[in-house]
Amino acid sequence: xxxxxxxxxxxxxxxxxxxxxxxxxxxxxxxxxxxxxxxxxxxxxxxxxxxxxxxxxxxxxxxxxxxxxxxxxxxxxxxxxxxxxxxxxxxxxxxxxxxxxxxxxxxxxxxxxxxxxxxxxxxxxxx
Amino acid sequence: xxxxxxxxxxxxxxxxxxxxxxxxxxxxxxxxxxxxxxxxxxxxxxxxxxxxxxxxxxxxxxxxxxxxxxxxxxxxxxxxxxxxxxxxxxxxxxxxxxxxxxxxxxxxxxxxxxxxxxxxxxxxxxxxxxxxxxxxxxxxxxxxxxxxxxxxxxxxxxxxxxxxxxxxxxxxxxxxxxxxxxxxxxxxxxxxxxxxxxxxxxxxxxxxxxxxxxxxxxxxxxxxxxxxxxxxxxxxxxxxxxxxxxxxxxxxxxxxxxxxxxxxxxxxxxxxxxxxxxxxxx
Numbered sequence: 001x002x003x004x005x006x007x008x009x010x011x012x013x014x015x016x017x018x019x020x021x022x023x024x025x026x027x028x029x030x031x032x033x034x035x036x037x038x039x040x041x042x043x044x045x046x047x048x049x050x051x052x053x054x055x056x057x058x059x060x061x062x063x064x065x066x067x068x069x070x071x072x073x074x075x076x077x078x079x080x081x082x083x084x085x086x087x088x089x090x091x092x093x094x095x096x097x098x099x100x101x102x103x104x105x106x107x108x109x110x111x112x113x114x115x116x117x118x119x120x121x122x123x124x125x126x127x
Numbered sequence: 128x129x130x131x132x133x134x135x136x137x138x139x140x141x142x143x144x145x146x147x148x149x150x151x152x153x154x155x156x157x158x159x160x161x162x163x164x165x166x167x168x169x170x171x172x173x174x175x176x177x178x179x180x181x182x183x184x185x186x187x188x189x190x191x192x193x194x195x196x197x198x199x200x201x202x203x204x205x206x207x208x209x210x211x212x213x214x215x216x217x218x219x220x221x222x223x224x225x226x227x228x229x230x231x232x233x234x235x236x237x238x239x240x241x242x243x244x245x246x247x248x249x250x251x252x253x254x255x256x257x258x259x260x261x262x263x264x265x266x267x268x269x270x271x272x273x274x275x276x277x278x279x280x281x282x283x284x285x286x287x288x289x290x291x292x293x294x295x296x297x298x299x300x301x302x303x304x305x306x307x308x309x310x311x312x313x314x315x316x317x318x319x320x321x322x323x324x325x326x327x328x329x330x331x332x333x334x335x336x337x338x339x340x341x342x343x344x345x346x347x348x349x350x351x352x353x354x355x356x357x358x359x360x361x362x363x364x365x366x367x368x369x370x371x372x373x374x375x376x377x378x379x380x381x382x383x384x385x386x387x388x389x390x391x392x393x394x395x396x397x398x399x400x401x402x403x404x405x406x407x408x409x
Contacts, residue, residue, distance in 0.1 A: 066242050066302075067302040070243075070272055074275065077311045077315070086279055086280065086282050089279050093237070093276070094245055097246070
């Protein structure tokens with residue numbers, strides 16, 4: 001839903017949804033993706049440093065999340081921090097040289113995490 | 128800083144990379160290809176070139192051939208659409224290409240499908256060549272991510288950087304969008320060459336634009352049987368480039384600097400990067 005809001009240009013709604021998602025402490029992969037998309041929200045508002053911070057958080061949770069490696073490197077290049085951009089990309093690519101989350105794997109993991117998060121939320125609501 | 132900032136930063140990485148120029152960091156370095164038809168023209172001197180930076184004529188110097196080792200970044204498409212026979216031909220062409228680099232050159236090998244893999248490098252060409260046999264992959268085609276990664280990784284080793292991309296198709300699935308790729312690619316230093324066995328639409332495409340603005344070339348609709356020939360053509364071109372340097376005004380005016388290069392006398396087709404960014408990207 002947050003992704004849809006982001007695509008539609010509803011950045012505040014997207015940010016709220018993503019932050020709420022992180023608060024629920026779902027599966028780490030889902031947290032990493034939420035941070036990645038929060039970075040995108042920041043980037044679309046030209047808050048490049050804030051985007052960089054979100055991408056770093058995403059990689060802290062999941063160092064093998066290649067879209068976050070690319071997004072962080074790209075953002076660093078944009079602000080002229082070329083040396084860091086090269087380091088992030090090379091370190092990231094070396095960390096994933098044995099393969100990254102395939103998209104099937106990603107969706108499976110994400111949906112699994114989503115399901116767990118929803119189960120947790122549902123349990124809280126029932127309490 | 129970005130763009131030229133990156134150039135300066137790259138030059139400043141002397142702790143992790145061999146310094147390439149002793150004349151200081153505030154230089155613009157420009158790889159220039161001069162050709163007549165398909166043949167590179169050799170034997171030119173600095174006086175044969177006229178270089179303008181935002182219209183202002185520059186005093187250029189020609190860097191000696193000894194300092195023109197290259198860093199070749201091979202970026203190879205191993206998406207599912209590449210069939211077994213084509214894979215073997217691609218591996219053979221890549222191995223042959225790496226074998227033709229000089230011992231003081233550097234090389235890096237990346238493959239891509241819907242994601243990227245750093246197979247080897249940056250290191251000496253022989254070490255990279257050793258890894259080619261193992262290449263494999265399946266999935267979609269993240270061409271924009273691959274071009275960005277190749278251009279960025281190219282800054283990680285000494286040598287004049289260039290990126291050689293092979294793909295059998297067009298971009299399907301990248302994290303970076305067109306605008307994002309173009310945003311930064313215009314400010315990065317490497318020359319980009321693309322060889323594609325797919326037929327590309329004639330309409331303007333971001334990869335085509337990145338290639339043109341980097342001073343590189345794109346060949347599409349090529350046969351997999353011509354890969355050796357195409358890769359050789361790239362190597363001949365990069366090895367016969369002229370490396371010109373000049374010092375822009377201090378400090379350079381922030382923003383895009385358009386570079387125009389032409390021959391003062393004689394005829395020949397001149398290709399070079401079309402500009403650089405000074406200061407942060409807009």
